[in-house]
Amino acid sequence: MKIAIIGAGYGGMAAAWDLKKAGHDITIFESANYAGGLASGFKALHWNWSLEKFYHHWFQTDNEMLGLIRELGLEDKVIFPRPLTVMYYKKKWYPFDSIINALLFPGLGWGLNKIRFGFVGLFLRITNNWRALEKVTAHEWMLKWAGKKVYEQMWEPLLIGKFASFYKDVNMAWLWARMHARTTRLGTFEGGFQKFADLFAEKLRKQGVEIRLGVSIKSIKQDQASRSLSVDDESFDKVLVTTSPNLMAKLCPSLPENYLKGLLGLKSMGAVVMTLSLKHSLSKDGYYWFNVPKGEGYPFLALVEHTNFVPKENFGGDHIVYAGDYLELGHEYFSMSDDELLERFIPAFQKFNPEFSREWIQKIWVHKTNYAQPVPLVGHSKNIPDIQTPIDGLYFASMSQVYPWDRGTNFAVEIGRRAARIMK
Ligand SMILES: Cc1cc2nc3c(=O)[nH]c(=O)nc-3n(C[C@H](O)[C@H](O)[C@H](O)COP(=O)(O)OP(=O)(O)OC[C@H]3O[C@@H](n4cnc5c(N)ncnc54)[C@H](O)[C@@H]3O)c2cc1C
Numbered sequence: 001m002k003i004a005i006i007g008a009g010y011g012g013m014a015a016a017w018d019l020k021k022a023g024h025d026i027t028i029f030e031s032a033n034y035a036g037g038l039a040s041g042f043k044a045l046h047w048n049w050s051l052e053k054f055y056h057h058w059f060q061t062d063n064e065m066l067g068l069i070r071e072l073g074l075e076d077k078v079i080f081p082r083p084l085t086v087m088y089y090k091k092k093w094y095p096f097d098s099i100i101n102a103l104l105f106p107g108l109g110w111g112l113n114k115i116r117f118g119f120v121g122l123f124l125r126i127t128n129n130w131r132a133l134e135k136v137t138a139h140e141w142m143l144k145w146a147g148k149k150v151y152e153q154m155w156e157p158l159l160i161g162k163f164a165s166f167y168k169d170v171n172m173a174w175l176w177a178r179m180h181a182r183t184t185r186l187g188t189f190e191g192g193f194q195k196f197a198d199l200f201a202e203k204l205r206k207q208g209v210e211i212r213l214g215v216s217i218k219s220i221k222q223d224q225a226s227r228s229l230s231v232d233d234e235s236f237d238k239v240l241v242t243t244s245p246n247l248m249a250k251l252c253p254s255l256p257e258n259y260l261k262g263l264l265g266l267k268s269m270g271a272v273v274m275t276l277s278l279k280h281s282l283s284k285d286g287y288y289w290f291n292v293p294k295g296e297g298y299p300f301l302a303l304v305e306h307t308n309f310v311p312k313e314n315f316g317g318d319h320i321v322y323a324g325d326y327l328e329l330g331h332e333y334f335s336m337s338d339d340e341l342l343e344r345f346i347p348a349f350q351k352f353n354p355e356f357s358r359e360w361i362q363k364i365w366v367h368k369t370n371y372a373q374p375v376p377l378v379g380h381s382k383n384i385p386d387i388q389t390p391i392d393g394l395y396f397a398s399m400s401q402v403y404p405w406d407r408g409t410n411f412a413v414e415i416g417r418r419a420a421r422i423m424k
Pocket residue numbers: 006007008009010011012029030031032035036037038039054055056057058215216217218242243244247271273324369371372373397398399407408409410412
């Protein structure tokens with residue numbers, strides 16, 4: 001078959017890998033000039049490594065991704081350093097990346113709350129029954145089982161930070177998935193995620209996959225007589241789309257109303273992430289990931305000092321810091337200039353290190369996306385669009401369909417390969 005794939009993110013590339021191996025003729029169309037999608041990176045001239053536009057890492061449980069990397073023969077390039085993740089309590093930061101550190105964390109006291117926190121964590125790691133958990137909101141479930149103190153200290157700030165006004169609506173299966181499938185050890189690719197995307201694209205090309213970069217597809221139509229699909233003006237037997245649900249609806253408005261309604265009914269958050277190259281380290285203690293409580297007046301959700309995860313020598317000695325947030329579309333950050341955003345963020349950087357001054361800043365980059373995090377509501381499984389659309393030969397695989405898992409490159413690979421199995 002002659003198959004078109006729209007998008008050279010990990011979903012599209014993973015599907016192409018399997019479909020090519022099954023003997024089909026594959027063309028990937030990608031609007032950007034590079035592969036990697038949301039997990040792509042950029043590089044200053046004096047850096048050896050690329051840097052992800054939006055902070056990225058893998059978990060040790062990312063079996064789909066790590067398995068694919070082994071298949072590609074690139075496993076010696078995956079590293080799992082031991083960066084420190086910290087939680088906030090009464091204006092101080094505490095390591096929170098092991099059971100011991102969780103037990104030592106003062107924010108939960110020493111009595112019943114810590115025991116409840118431990119039991120809830122254990123239960124969520126053990127149970128596989130996410131279908132029961134998707135019937136209730138994370139807000140209600142955690143208040144009931146973890147208690148008010150644990151909920152307000154640990155889970156409410158995360159939910160508010162990630163989902164803003166939807167935070168009381170997100171179902172408990174979302175939190176289950178995070179607790180169930182994540183590890184404290186975090187991994188990355190030597191050279192950065194972009195290096196991996198480029199190597200993957202190169203291997204696909206070697207297999208005979210055609211990747212057309214810088215081509216933004218405008219429409220997909222079905223030819224009523226031949227039943228083939230036109231991708232702009234080119235004809236294919238089958239097409240897999242890996243964009244956001246909104247873009248899918250725009251690409252193919254002739255989809256039946258029910259399917260279109262399902263696509264457009266899916267909620268998601270956008271993201272705005274500022275990257276700074278600094279002359280000095282921001283975290284005096286060498287911390288990597290700060291879980292920032294937005295409720296305490298911070299203007300972002302996560303502060304990530306990337307060069308406390310991988311050595312600064314990969315970036316010409318620059319100290320790399322991200323400040324990022326998940327936001328509803330229409331939030332003012334989407335229309336603010338980079339300098340306006342920096343002015344908003346600078347006072348917060350001083351809270352992490354009082355010695356910080358604007359002279360430390362060598363350069364900033366701001367990356368924005370409308371589609372960063374699907375919002376799973378109660379009973380969400382019934383809202384997930386089928387990979388096989390009602391149009392013969394047209395398939396759709398996106399972050400919004402990896403549910404009950406939370407979005408991630410691991411699950412992009414999983415759904416890409418699942419789509420390939422259905423299409424073969
Ligand atoms: C802030 C943030 C942090 C994240 N952190 C992590 C993390 O730590 N670890 C992790 O594993 N994952 C993380 N993710 C999620 C991860 O990036 C995604 O789950 C994954 O990259 C999705 O892959 P995909 O192939 O489904 O979609 P995408 O990567 O979105 O790929 C879709 C592709 O389609 C292209 N496209 C769109 N429209 C068209 C068109 N009309 N014509 C041609 N091409 C088109 C796009 O340019 C894009 O390249 C994060 C995401 C964000 C936003």
